[in-house]
Each structure stands twice: as C-alpha cells, then as structure tokens.
Amino acid sequence: MLKKYRFAIVIFAALFLIPLTIGNNTDVHNVIIYMLIYAMAGEAWNLITGFTGQTSFGHAAYFGIGAYTSTVLLEYFHITPWVGMFTGGIIAAALAFVINFKMFRLKGHYFAIATLCVAEILRVLFSKWSYVGAGDGIALTPINTLVEGSSKSAWGKIAWLSLDVRNRIPFLIVTLAVFILVFILCLALEHSKLGFYWKAIRESHEVAESVGVNPRNYKLAAMCISAFLAAVGGTFFAQFFKYIDAETVFPLSVSMIFVLVTVLGGIGNVYGPIIGSAIYYSLELWMRRLTGGSGSGLNLIIFGLLIVLVTCFEPQGIIGVAKRIQSRFTRKKEAGGDGKIETHS
Amino acid sequence: MVRLKPILEIRNITKKFGSLVANEDVSFTVGEKEIVSLIGPNGAGKTTLFNSIAGFYPPTSGTVLFHGKDITGLPSYKICKLGVTRTFQIVQTLKEMTVEENIMTGAFLHTNSAKKAREAAGEILELTGLTAKKDVLGGSLTIVDKKRVEIARALATKPELLMLDECMAGLNQTEIKDVMQLCLTLREKGLSLLVVEHIMEAIMPISDKIVVLNAGKKIAEGLPKDIVNNEEVIKAYLGDRYHAKSGKS
Amino acid sequence: MGQIMINGLMNGFVYALVAVGLTLTWGVMDIVNFAHGEMLLWGMYAAFWIWSLLSIDPILSLPIVILLIFILGVLMYFLVIKRVLNAPPLTALLATFGLSMVLKNLTQFFWTANYRNITNPLVGSDSIQIGELFIRKDYIVAAVGSLLLTFVVIWFVNKTKTGVAIKATSMNKSAAKLMGINTSKIFAITFGLSGACVGAAAALMSSFTPIYPEACALYSTLAFVIVALGGFGNIKGALFAGLLIGLAEAVGGYLIGTSFKYLVVFVIYLVAIQIRPKGLFGW
Numbered sequence: 001m002l003k004k005y006r007f008a009i010v011i012f013a014a015l016f017l018i019p020l021t022i023g024n025n026t027d028v029h030n031v032i033i034y035m036l037i038y039a040m041a042g043e044a045w046n047l048i049t050g051f052t053g054q055t056s057f058g059h060a061a062y063f064g065i066g067a068y069t070s071t072v073l074l075e076y077f078h079i080t081p082w083v084g085m086f087t088g089g090i091i092a093a094a095l096a097f098v099i100n101f102k103m104f105r106l107k108g109h110y111f112a113i114a115t116l117c118v119a120e121i122l123r124v125l126f127s128k129w130s131y132v133g134a135g136d137g138i139a140l141t142p143i144n145t146l147v148e149g150s151s152k153s154a155w156g157k158i159a160w161l162s163l164d165v166r167n168r169i170p171f172l173i174v175t176l177a178v179f180i181l182v183f184i185l186c187l188a189l190e191h192s193k194l195g196f197y198w199k200a201i202r203e204s205h206e207v208a209e210s211v212g213v214n215p216r217n218y219k220l221a222a223m224c225i226s227a228f229l230a231a232v233g234g235t236f237f238a239q240f241f242k243y244i245d246a247e248t249v250f251p252l253s254v255s256m257i258f259v260l261v262t263v264l265g266g267i268g269n270v271y272g273p274i275i276g277s278a279i280y281y282s283l284e285l286w287m288r289r290l291t292g293g294s295g296s297g298l299n300l301i302i303f304g305l306l307i308v309l310v311t312c313f314e315p316q317g318i319i320g321v322a323k324r325i326q327s328r329f330t331r332k333k334e335a336g337g338d339g340k341i342e343t344h345s
Numbered sequence: 346m347v348r349l350k351p352i353l354e355i356r357n358i359t360k361k362f363g364s365l366v367a368n369e370d371v372s373f374t375v376g377e378k379e380i381v382s383l384i385g386p387n388g389a390g391k392t393t394l395f396n397s398i399a400g401f402y403p404p405t406s407g408t409v410l411f412h413g414k415d416i417t418g419l420p421s422y423k424i425c426k427l428g429v430t431r432t433f434q435i436v437q438t439l440k441e442m443t444v445e446e447n448i449m450t451g452a453f454l455h456t457n458s459a460k461k462a463r464e465a466a467g468e469i470l471e472l473t474g475l476t477a478k479k480d481v482l483g484g485s486l487t488i489v490d491k492k493r494v495e496i497a498r499a500l501a502t503k504p505e506l507l508m509l510d511e512c513m514a515g516l517n518q519t520e521i522k523d524v525m526q527l528c529l530t531l532r533e534k535g536l537s538l539l540v541v542e543h544i545m546e547a548i549m550p551i552s553d554k555i556v557v558l559n560a561g562k563k564i565a566e567g568l569p570k571d572i573v574n575n576e577e578v579i580k581a582y583l584g585d586r587y588h589a590k591s592g593k594s
Numbered sequence: 595m596g597q598i599m600i601n602g603l604m605n606g607f608v609y610a611l612v613a614v615g616l617t618l619t620w621g622v623m624d625i626v627n628f629a630h631g632e633m634l635l636w637g638m639y640a641a642f643w644i645w646s647l648l649s650i651d652p653i654l655s656l657p658i659v660i661l662l663i664f665i666l667g668v669l670m671y672f673l674v675i676k677r678v679l680n681a682p683p684l685t686a687l688l689a690t691f692g693l694s695m696v697l698k699n700l701t702q703f704f705w706t707a708n709y710r711n712i713t714n715p716l717v718g719s720d721s722i723q724i725g726e727l728f729i730r731k732d733y734i735v736a737a738v739g740s741l742l743l744t745f746v747v748i749w750f751v752n753k754t755k756t757g758v759a760i761k762a763t764s765m766n767k768s769a770a771k772l773m774g775i776n777t778s779k780i781f782a783i784t785f786g787l788s789g790a791c792v793g794a795a796a797a798l799m800s801s802f803t804p805i806y807p808e809a810c811a812l813y814s815t816l817a818f819v820i821v822a823l824g825g826f827g828n829i830k831g832a833l834f835a836g837l838l839i840g841l842a843e844a845v846g847g848y849l850i851g852t853s854f855k856y857l858v859v860f861v862i863y864l865v866a867i868q869i870r871p872k873g874l875f876g877w
Binding site for chain 1: 420426430433437440453454456458
C-alpha cells in the first residue's frame with residue numbers, strides 16, 4: 001500500500017520541507033498557500049468534471065459560499081473559521097443539491113453554461129447584498145482585536161485554532177494538512193464504489209444505467225461532495241486574503257483557475273490538481289520575479305505563452321509526462337513485460 | 346424439454362416511433378434456465394424489442410413481467426437491480442478504465458466494498474478468460490475482448506436473466522465457439538438468457554427456444570429444429586423465390 | 595418602455611454578431627474559445643489605431659478590421675488550436691485560456707490600461723426620432739451592420755460550397771473527412787470566419803465603446819450564454835438569443851435596477867434551458 005502511494009508521499013514530504021528550509025521567505029510561503037488553496041478547489045472540481053464528466057464552469061459559486069459563510073460567522077458572530085468551514089461546506093453542498101437536482105438532465109456544454117450562470121447570479125446578488133457589505137465586501141478584522149473585544153473568542157489566541165494568517169507558518173501547515181485530508185478523501189473516493197460509478201457515468205450513461213446505476217443520484221453525490229470541498233477551499237482563501245467581495249470569489253476567472261490547475265496537471269487524476277497548481281503558481285512567481293512584477297502585464301504574457309506551449313506539446317497535462325517517465329522506468333525493470341500503460345493507482 | 350415456469354413474460358409489446366411501427370403485438374416468455382433466442386432479418390425490430398424490455402425506452406403498449414412483477418417502462422438501472430442485465434450491440438467499453446475496473450463496476454451492484462467487488466470481478470475474469478488482460482485499458486482492447494468485457498461486466502451484476510445483443514457479430518469461428526460455450530456454462534449456473542443474434546449456426550445448437558421476428562411481428566416461436574423447417578421463417582429470410590430450395594440449418 | 599426596448603434590441607444585434615462568431619467555433623469544432631472576447635478586443639484596438647494613426651473612421655475601416663481579425667483567427671488555429679484538437683476534453687480550453695491571457699496582456703503591455711475613445715466618428719451619437727422613439731445613429735449603424743453581417747454568415751454557411759462543408763464537418767467530422775473534405779482547412783476557415791464576425795462587431799462598436807484591456811470580458815461571458823441559449827452551432831439561434839438577451843437585459847435593468855440587469859440574463863438561461871434542454875432553437 002505504501003509503495004502504491006509513494007508518489008504522493010514524496011510530494012507532500014517536499015511540501016512540508018519547503019517552509020522549513022527557506023525560513024522567512026514570505027513570497028514563497030504565499031505562493032505555496034495559494035497553490036494549496038487552488039489545488040483543494042481543483043480537487044473538488046476534479047470530482048465532478050474529471051471523474052464524473054460533468055463540466056462545471058461555475059465552481060466559484062461554492063468557493064464563494066465557503067468564503068462568505070466563514071467570514072460572516074467570524075466577523076459577525078465570532079465563530080472560529082473551523083466551524084465556519086464546515087458550515088460553509090454544508091451550505092454549499094445543500095445549494096449544490098437544490099440547484100443541480102433538475103440541472104443534471106442537461107447535457108455537456110448546456111450544463112457547463114448553466115453552472116456558469118449560477119456563479120454569475122451569486123456574484124451579482126452578493127455584490128448588492130448589504131448584509132455582506134455589498135460592493136465593498138468584507139475586510140477581516142485582525143483576530144487580536146476580535147479576541148480582545150469578545151470574551152467568547154478564547155480560541156482566537158491559539159494560532160492553530162484561529163487560522164490567523166499572520167502566523168504564517170502555522171497557517172501554511174494547517175492549510176497543507178487540510179489539503180492532505182482532502183487529497184486522501186479524493187483518493188479514497190476514486191477507489192470506492194462512488195469513484196467507479198462516477199467514472200462509468202463519465203464514460204457512458206447507458207452502461208452506467210445498464211449495471212444498475214442511477215446516474216442522477218451519483219452525479220448529485222459528486223456535486224455535493226465537490227461543493228463542500230470547494231467551500232473549504234473558499235474558507236482558506238478568505239482567511240488568507242483577509243478581504244473578500246463578490247468580484248474576488250465569484251467571477252468566472254476564479255472558476256477558471258480551478259479548471260486550469262487541474263487540466264494543466266492532468267484531469268481525472270487525483271494528482272492532477274496539486275501538480276498543476278504547483279507548476280502554475282511556481283511559474284507565476286518565477287515570471288513575476290523575472291519581469292520585476294511591474295504592471296505591464298509582461299509576466300502574464302509569458303505565463304500565457306507557457307500555458308499554450310504546455311497544452312500544445314503535452315496535451316495529457318503534466319501527468320502525461322510523469323506517466324511516460326514512469327512507464328519507461330517500469331519497462332526497464334520488467335524488461336520483456338507486456339508494456340502496460342497504466343502502471344499506478 | 347420440460348416447460349419451466351417463466352421468469353420473463355413479454356405480453357403484447359408494441360413500439361411505435363411516430364408513425365413507424367417497430368414492434369407490433371409481440372408476446373413470448375423466457376423460462377428459468379432457458380436460452381431463448383430472438384432472431385429475424387435486418388430491420389425486423391429485434392433491437393427495438395430488446396431495448397423496450399431492458400428499459401432503454403418504454404414500449405408504446407404492452408407489458409413486461411419479470412417474476413410476475415410488472416417492469417414495463419422502468420428505467421434500466423431499476424430493471425438491472427431486479428436482476429435483468431443487458432449488453433450493447435455497439436460495444437460500450439468504459440475506455441479509461443481497465444478490464445478489471447470495467448467488471449468491478451458491475452460487481453458493485455451487490456457490495457459497497459471495493460475488495461469484495463475485486464474478488465467478484467476476479468471470478469468473472471476467470472470465467473470469461475480475461476484474467477491475463479485485467480490491467481489493460483478498455484479503450485485499447487481488440488473488438489473480441491471488448492465483447493467479452495461487455496458480457497463480463499453484465500455478468501458481474503449477477504443477473505438472473507442476461508440479455509445479450511448480437512454479442513457474436515464480427516467474431517471468428519473459434520471465438521464464436523467460446524461464446525457459445527460460455528452461454529451453456531451460464532445456463533448450467535442457473536441463468537436464463539435472452540439472446541439477439543444473427544449467426545444461425547451459433548444460435549441453433551444452444552437455444553432452448555427461438556422467437557422469430559419479421560417486420561416487427563412475431564412470425565414463429567418454437568424449438569430450433571422446428572424453426573429451421575418453418576416455411577414462414579424461410580420465406581422471411583430468403584424471400585419467396587428461394588424458400589423451396591433451402592431447409593437446413 | 596418602447597425606448598428601452600429599442601435600445602435593448604440595438605444592443606442585441608451586436609451581441610448576436612459576437613455570439614454568431616462564437617457559435618461557429620463552438621458548434622462546428624467543439625472548441626470552447628476563451629480567447630473570443632480578446633479577439634473582439636484586438637478588433638477594437640485595430641479600429642482605434644486605424645482611426646488614430648491613419649484617420650480612417652471605424653465605419654470605413656470595417657473591411658480592414660474584419661480582414662485583420664480573420665487572419666488572427668486563422669493564425670490562432672494553425673499555431674495553437676490545430677495541435678490540441680484531439681487532446682483530452684478541456685485541453686483546448688486551457689490553450690485558448692492561455693491565448694486569452696497573452697492577447698489581453700499584450701494590449702496592456704503595448705497600450706497600457708488607459709481608456710481610449712474614438713472621438714467625432716463619422717456617425718455621431720445624435721439621435722433620430724421615429725414617432726415617440728429616439729434612436730442614436732451610431733447604434734442604428736451598429737445594429738443594422740450586425741444584422742446584415744449575420745445574414746451574410748447565414749448565407750455563407752448555407753449557400754456556398756465552403757459553408758456547406760463547414761456544416762457537414764460540424765455534423766460529423768470523420769464522415770466529412772471520408773467525403774473528401776479537408777477538415778483542417780475547414781477548421782481554419784471557421785476560426786477565421788469567427789474572427790471576422792468579432793472583427794466586424796468590434797469596428798461597429800468601437801465608435802461608442804471605451805477601449806481598454808478589460809473591455810470585452812463581459813461580452814465573452816454573455817456570448818457564452820447566448821450561444822447556449824440559441825443552441826450550440828445554431829447561427830439563427832444565436833441571432834435570436836442575442837436579441838432576446840439584449841432585450842431582457844434592457845427591460846430587466848429598467849424594471850429591477852441596472853445593477854441587476856445581468857441577473858435577468860442568467861436567470862433567463864436557467865429557466866429556458868429547463869424547458870428546452872438543447873437551447874431555444876436546438877434540434
């Protein structure tokens with residue numbers, strides 16, 4: 001079992017080591033945190049689109065719900081983001097259930113555009129809803145101030161419980177730990193009955209039905225779990241960014257990041273989002289440093305070009321390269337074997 | 346041949362697509378541990394009838410009874426849960442999943458545990474002779490193996506009635522023999538089979554009963570040896586002019 | 595109210611032309627082109643610079659802009675899209691997203707994020723009066739121009755040999771190939787044609803729309819919804835859906851406030867798609 005997941009173990013070990021080895025490099029820490037948050041949301045998106053084959057262009061809806069729920073609970077009710085995270089997740093899952101109950105009879109792009117519309121509707125509503133600050137959004141009060149003002153919030157003094165971003169290393173490690181949980185959950189789901197049924201639905205509705213699967217129920221399950229996880233990502237985003245408004249959490253461009261990191265890494269593969277996210281954000285950091293991070297947009301031009309190049313020459317995503325290298329190794333080892341394509345998972 | 350009590354009863358099934366009548370008033374039964382074959386020339390409405398029974402679409406009128414229970418128009422996943430599983434004429438292998446995973450997908454009908462599903466799949470792999478290929482992706486299989494996987498995946502749902510839609514088309518003699526043997530083995534194991542098939546020499550020796558469709562209607566039903574001599578059937582297959590000349594299977 | 599509906603309709607014609615461009619690539623090639631809005635953007639900058647440097651009014655430079663963006667589309671196809679056609683689903687989307695980043699940020703890199711306006715265009719913003727309604731002249735020209743060009747595209751696809759080949763390819767790629775259609779050439783033309791549509795829309799809009807790198811983000815989102823509402827690959831569907839969305843946006847904005855006008859658009863899609871799951875004009 002350990003051998004099977006050695007790839008994952010190596011990646012996470014590397015991630016744990018990075019903050020320790022580079023000490024106080026805030027820039028790099030930030031990149032790693034972003035990377036983990038978007039990888040989390042990417043894993044969520046991967047469940048419904050990569051595994052179940054239902055393209056969502058609107059996962060920002062659930063990401064945003066997570067961000068807003070935990071923030072409102074923290075700011076208005078002084079409830080720890082840990083609770084907010086779960087509350088947000090449950091609200092997102094419930095919303096996903098209600099919205100998609102009827103929506104799943106739509107096929108392909110019609111469904112994708114419907115998800116986009118849902119996110120856009122939330123974006124407009126939240127940008128006008130005065131309870132959540134309307135267009136001004138909500139800036140998160142530093143936890144210290146909150147704690148002093150309220151006796152209820154003794155948890156605020158403990159960095160681990162408060163998710164206070166100013167304790168950057170603890171925050172990073174907590175984010176990483178939660179990401180690992182999400183990752184393990186997705187890995188377990190992939191190898192469970194749900195995962196098999198999801199993939200069967202992705203490959204062929206008819207086959208799925210013929211072996212006793214009610215596609216709608218399993219698609220709904222995928223969507224609800226996916227929404228929950230996206231909301232967890234949203235909570236971390238809000239805690240990290242310290243400020244949210246409708247334009248930072250709900251727009252199409254946010255949904256697209258989840259799509260991008262996953263497709264870049266390898267869609268339909270649990271390793272895809274984290275690999276894609278790692279490459280996406282390290283490239284971005286690299287470009288920013290290379291071009292001095294001016295407002296000229298040069299870094300984004302080069303970055304965009306790199307994305308285009310990767311997709312043109314490695315359409316399977318980075319995981320495609322990894323698989324090829326891996327299969328070359330295995331072929332060497334079992335020389336004369338029957339040259340299996342799938343060597344892992 | 347002893348008449349056993351039927352597990353599947355088709356009563357007066359009619360299926361229309363607009364003004365086109367694909368099946369008209371077809372009735373027959375499938376008994377326990379029986380291999381019933383549905384034959385007929387191209388366009389006779391075999392696959393349509395098959396789809397109506399399997400819940401792919403509801404028949405326009407008529408009833409399908411399984412163990413006496415009305416299953417007419419139920420969605421196919423419900424019909425499968427009751428114990429009737431079908432294969433597809435145009436093979437639908439789950440491309441991005443390995444052979445073993447394809448079969449496990451079927452096996453999950455009776456268990457929530459991946460371990461048990463894998464064990465169940467193992468038995469079926471053995472039975473269908475796919476063990477050596479269990480790690481090959483469905484998309485990279487040859488057509489023969491895809492057909493095997495198609496049957497294996499259906500078998501993994503442990504049906505009482507297995508419905509095979511032209512699973513021998515495109516196979517060579519040896520492969521057809523394999524499938525025939527498999528059908529007989531399955532009957533031994535207690536399954537009933539409803540088979541849509543074109544290849545007469547494969548179907549005649551193994552069938553307990555043959556139902557012949559032509560132009561949407563049932564024109565004959567009976568033992569294989571009776572069917573091959575049935576005037577009506579020969580006419581349907583060969584046209585009026587030739588029926589006098591033929592008369593063997 | 596009549597006034598509002600007229601303005602909405604005028605907008606709708608332009609939306610329709612942009613959506614027609616998108617439905618061509620999406621419907622025919624099954625490529626979700628996220629750089630569609632950026633093609634529109636480049637069209638607007640092209641119109642602007644032709645006006646600014648060569649003093650040619652956008653109305654007159656229309657054919658030049660159409661040609662330029664047609665070439666941009668063909669180039670995009672040969673340099674990028676062609677390579678990802680047979681890749682796993684959504685890979686092409688990733689590529690077009692990369693392209694959109696490049697195209698958008700190039701405009702910022704070259705011409706900064708400043709707003710640019712074409713001043714004193716040939717067709718001004720003064721209105722003509724029809725009965726009780728006032729209609730701005732530049733809107734009329736944009737609307738009529740868009741409508742005419744949409745009809746040209748419809749004519750092209752239905753009546754010319756290339757157009758029929760495009761249609762055939764959209765129905766079945768491999769069959770079209772077997773029939774001797776050079777699908778690669780057809781795809782290139784489709785992408786070019788898609789570019790020509792947005793190029794035309796850009797030139798028509800440029801006289802009354804501020805031009806800056808983010809100017810077209812909204813147009814592309816709306817175009818996605820319009821294309822889906824009309825039915826993928828359905829050009830007439832895109833035209834009607836475009837008009838409907840323009841109208842709904844204007845009336846909705848009037849009834850429940852401008853800030854909610856896009857809400858109406860998205861709600862309309864969600865409702866309509868429940869009734870017609872393959873778009874209003876889908877088959």
